[in-house]
Amino acid sequence: MLPFPVRVALAEPVTDLPHGEYAFEWKLDGHRLLLASTEVGPLVQAGRSGRNITGLFPDLAAVAERLEVGTVLDGEGVVHNDGRIDFGAMQSRALAAPRRAADLAHRLPAHFVAFDVIVDRGQDRRGWPYHRRRALLEDLVAPIGPPLQVVPMTRDRAQALAWLADEDLAAAGVEGVLAKPWTQAYPGGRRGWLKLRPSAPRDAVAVGYTGRARAPARLIIDFGDHLALSTPLSVELRHHLAQALQASTSRRPETARLEDGTEYWQLPQPLSVEVDHGTTRHAATTVRRLRPDLAD
Missing domain, CATH: 3.30.470.30 (DNA ligase/mRNA capping enzyme)
Incomplete structure (x- = not known):
């Protein structure tokens, strides 16, 4: 044995x-x-x-x-x-x-x-x-x-x-x-x-990011009942997000933490995105693209 x-x-x-x-x-x-x-x-x-x-x-x-x-x-x-x-x-x-x-x-x-x-x-x-x-x-x-x-x-x-x-x-x-x-x-x-794991594209809202404003690494996605840390952003998405962050505010953003202790910067205003997200609680969240066309 x-x-x-x-x-x-x-x-x-x-x-x-x-x-x-x-x-x-x-x-x-x-x-x-x-x-x-x-x-x-x-x-x-x-x-x-x-x-x-x-x-x-x-x-x-x-x-x-x-x-x-x-x-x-x-x-x-x-x-x-x-x-x-x-x-x-x-x-x-x-x-x-x-x-x-x-x-x-x-x-x-x-x-x-x-x-x-x-x-x-x-x-x-x-x-x-x-x-x-x-x-x-x-x-x-x-x-x-x-x-x-x-x-x-x-x-x-x-x-x-x-x-x-x-x-x-x-x-x-x-x-x-x-x-x-x-x-x-x-x-x-x-x-x-x-x-x-299965995934399907869906619209979501980003409320924060990790990394630096000029080099964001991941997004914090708000699914309503929980926050999720995305997988690492592609080079193209990092570039687009950095541009959006630089254009949105000159103030230093506030910080917050996920339940697991991960620290992130809060976005000055929610950002509409399209993500791949599986149907279960463990599923990875991958940001496909930014969707400013969906902003309120």
Whole structure:
């Protein structure tokens, strides 16, 4: 059995799905977890931090107990609400005091959507190619069933692109697609997978920027219910924005901070922009162009 915490595989954001020998899986809007059956009992590990959160998820611990001893699965913990994945509910589970765990497990039961096998009955399978681990995963999960299930997968790139364009899937909590090389070993601790989230152009309002007025780096976008830091601006956009800033005011702008502590300069007046922004809370915000024609 591997020592815990186990280093999980990570994914690199991309702007298009790769061609070639890949498997494509749903990327769900949940919490990355490891589910394990050990000699001393069930274990639920927070994927990235490695924290033992078994006490917060007695329902998932019960699922882990149904695995063969010495088995470790990688996947996503999710809570369903009205037919869709509810990240807020899963977040409530993860942040609650341990004394509330049993009550929350009853009111907001979690499911585990597995997408990989790390250890199988004491045997480290990280060196196996993806396709062998996937077949093993399906064999391990099939006898158990919900709330344990396997994430949907296809080798058809066209099907994966259709998933990305499916608004119903996005509304249900499928936040994108993961691409995994068909013959790749498990890339623990490194970005060996690729991830793509859907995006669509939309009009928005910029309220601030990072960098300097003569060399702005990113924009702060106000979506009404939250502020978002854009991806780095293109050279052309930086030039246009710098021109607009120099023409708008000669006063030193005021500063403000995002919730994560990022400091930015406030714009003297809101600026209309067109952005690419995905349909989920994690989605990147890319500014396509300034839209002075949309200003009030």
